[in-house]
Amino acid sequence: MNPSGTAPRIGIFGGAFDPPHNAHVALAEAALAQLDLAELHVVPTGQAWHKSRALTPKEDRLAMARLAFGGLKGTVVIDSREVLRDGPTYTLDTLHELQQEQPGAQLVLIMGADQAGALPTWHGWQAILGIAIVSVAYRALSTGGTARFDPKMLPGLPAGARFEALELPAMDTSATDIRRRAALGEDISSLVPSAVARYIDQHHLYRPA
Numbered sequence: 375m376n377p378s379g380t381a382p383r384i385g386i387f388g389g390a391f392d393p394p395h396n397a398h399v400a401l402a403e404a405a406l407a408q409l410d411l412a413e414l415h416v417v418p419t420g421q422a423w424h425k426s427r428a429l430t431p432k433e434d435r436l437a438m439a440r441l442a443f444g445g446l447k448g449t450v451v452i453d454s455r456e457v458l459r460d461g462p463t464y465t466l467d468t469l470h471e472l473q474q475e476q477p478g479a480q481l482v483l484i485m486g487a488d489q490a491g492a493l494p495t496w497h498g499w500q501a502i503l504g505i506a507i508v509s510v511a512y513r514a515l516s517t518g519g520t521a522r523f524d525p526k527m528l529p530g531l532p533a534g535a536r537f538e539a540l541e542l543p544a545m546d547t548s549a550t551d552i553r554r555r556a557a558l559g560e561d562i563s564s565l566v567p568s569a570v571a572r573y574i575d576q577h578h579l580y581r582p583a
């Protein structure tokens with residue numbers, strides 16, 4: 375408990391971060407500014423069972439996450455547990471581990487509205503909603519507009535599930551678009567933190583073989 379008698383809030387922001395980009399950083403900054411977090415864990419995904427393409431090696435994604443998020447103001451932990459874990463990455467496992475490590479903390483799972491809408495496809499999603507508050511940031515759609523999210527649209531929403539809105543200006547940046555641009559040799563320096571752009575260049579990431 376805090377001196378105020380409330381449970382410390384631990385934020386969890388997971389992603390493939392292939393690569394981490396400016397919208398990810400803006401989302402993390404908004405979470406630190408708005409969610410009253412004692413800590414923010416930025417968690418690169420290990421084995422993304424839900425994505426059909428092979429991700430860039432986890433060592434590179436972890437290194438880029440350190441470059442992108444390591445300098446943010448606030449207590450930020452670049453959490454390597456999922457890249458170190460064998461087998462498919464399940465957020466539920468991460469939440470169970472954090473619960474054991476920090477009993478009494480309130481876990482706050484942070485995501486874009488696109489992921490929130492897909493929650494019923496997640497492993498153990500109803501258990502996740504029993505453990506964590508879900509904080510949802512709006513996300514610009516490639517077709518224009520923003521991805522709105524209303525928890526009531528989730529079929530089978532468990533009673534007691536808690537959601538919070540995270541205010542974020544809609545940004546249409548996506549890692550898919552950045553990988554595509556980098557593969558074409560286009561300049562991506564306005565889309566990712568400069569240290570990430572240097573890392574991509576130095577390690578020849580996203581270029582055709």
Ligand SMILES: Nc1ncnc2c1ncn2[C@@H]1O[C@H](COP(=O)(O)OP(=O)(O)OP(=O)(O)O)[C@@H](O)[C@H]1O
Pocket residue numbers: 388389390391392397398401484485486487488489511512513514545546547548549550551
């Ligand atoms: N432009 C954005 N605005 C708001 N949230 C975003 C944005 N881009 C990513 N996110 C959120 O960040 C988290 C991690 O996303 P992820 O690493 O998959 O990035 P991505 O840009 O969606 O990647 P990809 O294009 O490869 O699917 C997810 O919760 C996602 O909803």
Ligand SMILES: O=C(O)c1ccc[n+]([C@@H]2O[C@H](COP(=O)([O-])O)[C@@H](O)[C@H]2O)c1
Pocket residue numbers: 387388389390391417418419424425463464465466489495496497498
């Ligand atoms: O646990 C699951 O089943 C699960 C299914 C889909 C996504 N996630 C997590 O959601 C986060 C964002 O996913 P993504 O696809 O936008 O990178 C990332 O931490 C993933 O591991 C988790």
